[in-house]
Amino acid sequence: MNFAKPLPNYLVKRYHGWKATTYSENQVWYRRLATEGQRPRAMVISCCDSRVHVTSIFGADQGEFFIHRNIANLVPPYAPDGDHHGTSAAIEYAVTALKVAHLIVLGHSQCGGVQGCIDMCKGQAPQLEAKESFVGRWMDILKPKFDLVADVEDSTDQARQLERQAVVASLENLMTFPFVSSAVEAGSLSLHGLWTDIGEGGLQCYDPKEGKFSEV
Structure with missing residues (x-):
């Protein structure tokens, strides 16, 4: 080598x-x-973006968070098909072995993955449409949510809205995992959706009853 x-x-x-x-x-x-x-109380699924510093945001020490990072903090639907599923494996381990009490999805502003999804949906990213694009096929998870923001004229606002929808999509997909849904129903696990503004240091939390994000 x-x-x-x-x-x-x-x-x-x-x-x-x-x-x-x-x-x-x-x-x-x-x-x-x-x-x-390790006995972490929470799992955090965040974006790979180097600007998102999960432990700093919450002042966490080693051993507090079980952290999984991927492009655009996405969770795919439950699919036990025998293929490689890094995100699903991390979730399974956190919930069934570590028995975390909280599972947090953390989205962020200026997300390149989300912008890539927007570009794909607008026909402006042929390289991501290619079947051999790992990023493109990963962003297929988010594409259905684009319909919710397709009519937003301001490009910046559209991106910020889809970034939040990426968090919602992940929360919805988490509930397709039997071991997640059963733990939630039993009250031993709670799900949380967050979005952080990198430039302003803001943090918003998703309220499913209101269907919107509010400042923490």
């Missing part, structure tokens, strides 16, 4: 800085996590 390269020097320096400070000052906690295992 000759294609793997050494870690970039700036990351090596950052690691040594972390080891000498954060780790050194919390060795007992880290060793406890290692020996006793």
Whole structure:
């Protein structure tokens, strides 16, 4: 194997800085996590976007969140077809093995994946329509929600609305998983839909009764 390269020097320096400070000052906690295992109270499904810093938003420490990230924080419908399902596997493990009490879907502003879905729906992204596009086929999960925002004339407002609809779609699809729906019905698991504004630092929560997002 000759294609793997050494870690970039700036990351090596950052690691040594972390080891000498954060780790050194919390060795007992880290060793406890290692020996006793993880017991996160919540799972967070967020976007891969590097600007979405899940642990910073909630001031979380190691061991608090079981985090899964993918393009546009989407959850596919339950489909036990034998294919590879990274998101579904993470959900299964969080709910059935870790028994998290909360499952949070966190969307965000300026989401590139959502914009890609809009471009596809408007016929402006032929590269994403190609069957070999992993991103395009993943965004097919969200395409049905575009009808809800198709008539929004302002492009920025349209994108912000579809970003929130991506959260709603994921919440709806979560309930197609038998082990999720049964845990919700039993009261041992609660679902939460959030959307964060990167530039303003805002956080909104979805209210299913009102059918809208409101500031936290």
